[in-house]
Amino acid sequence: MLRSQIRTPALLVDMDVMERNLSAMAAFFAEGSARLRPHYKNHKCVALARRQLAAGAIGITCATLGEAEALASSGIQGILLANEIADPVQIERFVALARLTDIMVGVDNEAAVAALSAASARAHVQLSVVVDVDTGMGRCGIGPGQPALALAQLAVARGLRLRGLIGYEGHCVRLPPGPGKVQAAQTAMEKLVSSANLLRSHGLPVEIVSAGGTGTYSISGRVPGVTEIQGGSYLLMDTDYQTVCTDFGLALSVLGTVISRTGNERLILNIGLKEISGERGLPSLKNTPGARLRKLNAEHAVVDILDPNLSLQVGDAVELWAHYSDATVNLHRQMFGMRGECVEETFFLES
Amino acid sequence: MLRSQIRTPALLVDMDVMERNLSAMAAFFAEGSARLRPHYKNHKCVALARRQLAAGAIGITCATLGEAEALASSGIQGILLANEIADPVQIERFVALARLTDIMVGVDNEAAVAALSAASARAHVQLSVVVDVDTGMGRCGIGPGQPALALAQLAVARGLRLRGLIGYEGHCVRLPPGPGKVQAAQTAMEKLVSSANLLRSHGLPVEIVSAGGTGTYSISGRVPGVTEIQGGSYLLMDTDYQTVCTDFGLALSVLGTVISRTGNERLILNIGLKEISGERGLPSLKNTPGARLRKLNAEHAVVDILDPNLSLQVGDAVELWAHYSDATVNLHRQMFGMRGECVEETFFLES
Numbered sequence: 001m002l003r004s005q006i007r008t009p010a011l012l013v014d015m016d017v018m019e020r021n022l023s024a025m026a027a028f029f030a031e032g033s034a035r036l037r038p039h040y041k042n043h044k045c046v047a048l049a050r051r052q053l054a055a056g057a058i059g060i061t062c063a064t065l066g067e068a069e070a071l072a073s074s075g076i077q078g079i080l081l082a083n084e085i086a087d088p089v090q091i092e093r094f095v096a097l098a099r100l101t102d103i104m105v106g107v108d109n110e111a112a113v114a115a116l117s118a119a120s121a122r123a124h125v126q127l128s129v130v131v132d133v134d135t136g137m138g139r140c141g142i143g144p145g146q147p148a149l150a151l152a153q154l155a156v157a158r159g160l161r162l163r164g165l166i167g168y169e170g171h172c173v174r175l176p177p178g179p180g181k182v183q184a185a186q187t188a189m190e191k192l193v194s195s196a197n198l199l200r201s202h203g204l205p206v207e208i209v210s211a212g213g214t215g216t217y218s219i220s221g222r223v224p225g226v227t228e229i230q231g232g233s234y235l236l237m238d239t240d241y242q243t244v245c246t247d248f249g250l251a252l253s254v255l256g257t258v259i260s261r262t263g264n265e266r267l268i269l270n271i272g273l274k275e276i277s278g279e280r281g282l283p284s285l286k287n288t289p290g291a292r293l294r295k296l297n298a299e300h301a302v303v304d305i306l307d308p309n310l311s312l313q314v315g316d317a318v319e320l321w322a323h324y325s326d327a328t329v330n331l332h333r334q335m336f337g338m339r340g341e342c343v344e345e346t347f348f349l350e351s
Numbered sequence: 352m353l354r355s356q357i358r359t360p361a362l363l364v365d366m367d368v369m370e371r372n373l374s375a376m377a378a379f380f381a382e383g384s385a386r387l388r389p390h391y392k393n394h395k396c397v398a399l400a401r402r403q404l405a406a407g408a409i410g411i412t413c414a415t416l417g418e419a420e421a422l423a424s425s426g427i428q429g430i431l432l433a434n435e436i437a438d439p440v441q442i443e444r445f446v447a448l449a450r451l452t453d454i455m456v457g458v459d460n461e462a463a464v465a466a467l468s469a470a471s472a473r474a475h476v477q478l479s480v481v482v483d484v485d486t487g488m489g490r491c492g493i494g495p496g497q498p499a500l501a502l503a504q505l506a507v508a509r510g511l512r513l514r515g516l517i518g519y520e521g522h523c524v525r526l527p528p529g530p531g532k533v534q535a536a537q538t539a540m541e542k543l544v545s546s547a548n549l550l551r552s553h554g555l556p557v558e559i560v561s562a563g564g565t566g567t568y569s570i571s572g573r574v575p576g577v578t579e580i581q582g583g584s585y586l587l588m589d590t591d592y593q594t595v596c597t598d599f600g601l602a603l604s605v606l607g608t609v610i611s612r613t614g615n616e617r618l619i620l621n622i623g624l625k626e627i628s629g630e631r632g633l634p635s636l637k638n639t640p641g642a643r644l645r646k647l648n649a650e651h652a653v654v655d656i657l658d659p660n661l662s663l664q665v666g667d668a669v670e671l672w673a674h675y676s677d678a679t680v681n682l683h684r685q686m687f688g689m690r691g692e693c694v695e696e697t698f699f700l701e702s
Contacts (some may be wrong), residue, residue: 083650090359259436299415314463327625
């Protein structure tokens, strides 16, 4: 199948670039003591998760129960659900997962520990948890140090299996590179690692100290005491992340068609915010000098023609680079793996 | 099934409110000469389209070939694809649709007319078109008057069946109510209706003069010469549209769970921008005084606690009103129809 035969709009991944990104990240984690448990939330594709495991990843991180279910039902082990769960339906789904696979979930409050503990006793299944520590992001997570220790002790006392700590430094990942970013990420990791040491000093098992994203992997992944990194966006990348991380190439785009041209003023593409995310800013045109994306409507992209000699006409193909890969992949159910002009593989996006 | 048994996050529709919206719009179009061909793009649900038809709609408008395919394969007739198509794959999909159902598509350029004409001759299927007129929005559409006439004449000369004109006044629908909005919409409709009259004066058949959205239906739907309106958002509504149109109630929300609470500072919900759109602004909490949504991350909503007596705790259910219904529905594959606390029906979102 050729690019020209694809129904537009369609999500594309450049296989060459994706494979280079995979190798570059694997090479980083082949050295040092930290390992990679890449985040599934970004690509939501079991076939890509398998490639990450084949390249050395020690398991897969995810953000939702639905993602964990997709991974577990594909036989994937070593799942870190790096998020909180709370209500009875969520707890029961997690119990079902724990019967299927090796999975752990974050906890940051006593109510969740109590609910997981009660469910574990009812179901006769030991449940694994990691204490989620707020390292400065101010979202989920319990305070580092004594509060984290107290919650870890409660979890163990209630019969849960404590695996360690997680602490996503989300306030650092999109800082521009430089000493300020290094300092911010190291400060966050200090809170996490010192909490881990405090737990250990109280006799608690801390196998896992997990943090990091694509924007901080090279800093947090070299902090002594951090055992693993959760980065996910590195594989497909996007133009937003590339402003702060140039280690990886852009692999993700949306293919569309010019459906209208008004003189030398504007083009309209059949790609809208239902196919490519504008949640953090506008995407940009791939390999199309002389034109610039002005705005995204629900089903249309409005492109200003800057160069009157622009050759694009109605019916021609155009690609937009994803600006926010997470939210763009989330809009699609399949992704075409392109080797040049050919579709080499169709990736199903499972959750 | 009860609300408390639903897996969160989940898309909900309040059946009572939705039915009131359906009736209110039907009552408007029971008078006057214009009819309603509601837009499927908003809810993407064939079961809801059937209710709109049962309430008097004369057919269904849609924005993409995928939507048209979902409608046609469900046996729905009278489909207006109010958009342009251009490349060979799109043209072939449209030919296949024309074999299945009564469908027409917008054209705004000679290349598309030529491509449709050639495909029609090859396939021995007559294809129906409407000329898309730019009534001032500046997106798709050919200029009103002489350019629209010339394109219509070309379509007929090339063997296409001309059904009429479409002209979405998208630059008016979100203006605040008042004389300025009335003037703007009427000015746009004047361009469309005068174009229709010009075509008729040249002997061309103009059965359909279609325009309008939820934000302008009551203005454009009473302009003499406008035969039908395309509004779609009226059925489910959202907090953005409600700032300019108070004729309909909010029916669409996303149900989530409080997964973390940090003292009297903040709550975290398991609803992110992957489940509710923030593309045009932030959603808001339903029936939750004392708290305010501060931001949406990919999988989390961060809620500021304004009232220290707020009773919401980890594990409790919370709903967010959709701020942008089109883009929110697009994130889901099913929607729970709620009658009070009970799930009365599960709606599948088919495209």
